[in-house]
Amino acid sequence: MNFENIILERHGKVMLIRLNRPNALNALSPDLTKELGLALDQLEKDDEVAVVVLTGSEKAFAAGADIKFMKDLTYMDVYKMDFITDTWERITSFRKPTIAAVAGYALGGGCELAMMCDFILAAESAKFGQPEINLGTIPGAGGTQRLTRFVGKSKAMEMVLTARLIDAQEAERCGLVSRVIPNDKLIEEALATAQKIAALSMPIVMMAKDSVNRSYEVSLSEGVHFERRLFHSTFATEDQKEGMNAFAEKRKPIFKNK
Ligand code: CAA
Numbered sequence: 001m002n003f004e005n006i007i008l009e010r011h012g013k014v015m016l017i018r019l020n021r022p023n024a025l026n027a028l029s030p031d032l033t034k035e036l037g038l039a040l041d042q043l044e045k046d047d048e049v050a051v052v053v054l055t056g057s058e059k060a061f062a063a064g065a066d067i068k069f070m071k072d073l074t075y076m077d078v079y080k081m082d083f084i085t086d087t088w089e090r091i092t093s094f095r096k097p098t099i100a101a102v103a104g105y106a107l108g109g110g111c112e113l114a115m116m117c118d119f120i121l122a123a124e125s126a127k128f129g130q131p132e133i134n135l136g137t138i139p140g141a142g143g144t145q146r147l148t149r150f151v152g153k154s155k156a157m158e159m160v161l162t163a164r165l166i167d168a169q170e171a172e173r174c175g176l177v178s179r180v181i182p183n184d185k186l187i188e189e190a191l192a193t194a195q196k197i198a199a200l201s202m203p204i205v206m207m208a209k210d211s212v213n214r215s216y217e218v219s220l221s222e223g224v225h226f227e228r229r230l231f232h233s234t235f236a237t238e239d240q241k242e243g244m245n246a247f248a249e250k251r252k253p254i255f256k257n258k
Pocket of ligand 1: 023024025027028063064065066067068069084105107108109110112131132135138139140141143
């Protein structure tokens, strides 16, 4: 399939998806979010793809939902089209690992899209924020919910109520991003991280992802119960036998995704 608003680059078992609306700082138009969803549908079925890295440009991961598209929409328009729910959230149900590699602006929907990924690697140039309040609206793609869970109430509230942007260092300090990387090394490091994951047993990686994500949905005891059942189930796989035998035999494991 040909896409106009995203670029797909295959790096072995890692697919790099570049958001590509350079004239609009990658503002997330309906066409872009639709293409991203369609691409993820394809990649979910593609056994040759193990991990997805989502990135933008050096200047912007994405500067938010497309304001020029939204500005004249009425309540009935957004309600009927089920705006945001209609195309934006495919990545949250994607079963393989997703890494957001963020340089430049990740604002509004851009910050929200990054937070929908499994983890965020930030270039030193990254700037995160939820500036919707300046436009007379509020975050609509999970910003008030995910940001609060990641950085805590006080900082999330300040960011949402004042539109203050935070830089990469502050984002790392407060747990929004896992690591800060020099600008010129962001993609290289994101791909290397993804390759490390791609070399592991995919079903086990997917179970680990599932289990971490579960912690955001349920109580601690329910989450630990879920984890315990998945942990037990890994013992039914060939890859668990291979992983532990390889350790005992002092050799590298060869995982078969079985
Ligand atoms: N939607 C549409 N177009 C956008 C855009 C957006 N979110 N952000 C930037 N652009 C466009 C600009 O209009 C401009 O286009 P033209 O050249 O045709 O005028 C182009 O991208 C370059 O932008 P700037 O000239 O503004 O670049 P800058 O370097 O001076 O400023 C910026 C960069 C501070 C990020 C500024 O562009 C900005 O404030 N953008 C809007 C950020 C924002 O409010 N995001 C939240 C959107 S609402 C949302 O996301 C709702 C939700 O939760 C789902």
